[in-house]
Amino acid sequence: MSLPPLDSLPATTPPAAPSPTRTTIPAAGDVSCPAHPASAHSPSTTTCSPPAAARPTSLSRLTRLVVTLFPLLLIGTWAALDRSAVLDGVARLGDADPWWLLAGFLFTLLGWVVAACVRQGALPERLPPGLLLASQLAAGAANHVLPASIGAHAVTLRFLRGRGIPLARATASLALYSLVKPVARIPVLIVFLVAVGDTLRFGALAPDRSTLLTAAGSAALGLTTVCLLVTTVRPLRRPAVDFVRTALTDVRILHTRPSRVLALxxxxxxxxxxQGSTIAAVGFALGLPLSWAQVVFALLIASTAVGAVPAPGGIGPVDAAMVFTMVSLGAPTGLSTATVIGYRVLTVWIPLLPGTLILSALVHRKVL
Structure with missing residues (x-):
């Protein structure tokens, strides 16, 4: 009996071994965990929960609520402490000419628009006009709480950062804004000095030698301190160099654009x-016997002399210097004081509540 050849036999394949069951364990932070069948050895089931970042915590909501209401609380406290000055100013404005007061309020509104234009002129990027104006109203409210314009600069810095402006460019914009304002004030001061020179008694307004030496010494000490910190503290050196480089670059770019130069x-x-026109309008409403040029010059002299004193919104030192200057120009002391108080009520206390509400709204909407 002959066997068939091996080539003609059908090929047989051994049965495949059963593959082991693979169990996939979800990651600890996986939100989409599949349901796991319970096994006999582990009857407990696994429940999946969303990550902590996806759940808004009550602490964050409470913090934002506190930050939103804090300006209102602070302004209310300040109003309660200074209520006598507010009531006196409101009483004096009640007997004033309403049309001149309306003109003063319109000058105040124009001042906010001009402040927004200057902020835009100090930055190459274009900002939304509506939000920029709202931020300046909020900055005005914050400026009357913190000294040396810290509140206004802080609000503006937060607004610029929220618009995507880098920190170096935003701080350079604030520095340019702070530098241009006193420099641009000098030719204006010279013009009004010529306008009122015939009626001005320079002896009463000229600072004495000790005052000049104190001012010069303070400026030299501040500049020396900044230079020493930058040169000796190494962590400050690189940010300072980056800041100066960014500021010089932005200044060069801005001064190639006529619209930015005009705005700045x-x-x-x-x-x-x-600002001086607002004071003049309040003074005319109360019967102040000074001309418009004399009142504007009184403001320029007062703000230049004591504008560097770190008082909230310049309230206090600038007011005293303004009263002293108007008295030196021939106005009665009581009427000059009433003019300054009425000016502060018109430009600080009346816009303070809407400005604070705008500040809280911008914080709540995460614009600041």
């Missing part, structure tokens, strides 16, 4: 004139 320098020169 023109707005900085017009701002004190509008």
């Amino acid at each position: 320098w023109g707005g900085s020169a017009v701002a004190p004139v509008l």
Whole structure:
């Protein structure tokens, strides 16, 4: 019996071994965990929960609520402490000419618009006009709480950062804004000095030698301190160099655009004139025997002399210097004081509540 050849036999494949069951364990932070069948050895089931970042915590909501209401609480406390000055100013404004007061309020509104233009002129990027104006109203409210314009700069810095402006460029914009304002004030001061020179008694307004030496010494000490910190503290050196480089670059870019130059320098020169016009309108409403040029000059002298004193919104030192200057120009002391108090009520206390509400709304909407 002959066997068939091996080539003609059918090929047989051994049966495949059963593959072991693979169990996939979800990651600890996986939100989409599949349901696991319970086994006999582990009857407990696994429940999946969303990550902590996806659940809004009550602490974050409470923090935002506190930050939103804090300006209102602070302004209310300040109003309660200074209520006598507010009531006195409101009483004096009640007997004033309403049309001149309306003109003063319109000058105040124009001052906010000019401040927004100057802020835009100090930055190459274009900002939304509506939000920029709202931020300046909020900055005005914050400026009357913290000294040396810290509140206004802090609000503006948060607004610029929220618009995507890098920190170095935002701080350079604030520095340029702070530098241009006093420089642009000098030619305006010279013009009004010539206008009122015939009626001005320079002896009463000229600072004495000790005052000049104190001012010069303070400026030299501040500049020396900054230079020593930058040169000796190494962590400050690189940010300072980056800041200076960014500032010089932005200054060069801005001064190649006529619209930015007009907004920056023109707005900085017009701002004190509008502020002085507001004071003049209040004075005319109360019967102040000074001309418009004399009142604007009194503001320029007062803000230049004591504008560096770190008082909230310049309230206090600038007010005293303004009363002293108007008295030196021939106005009665009581009427000069009433003019300054009425001016503060018109430009600080009346816009303070809407400005604080705008500040809280911008914080709540995460614009700041």
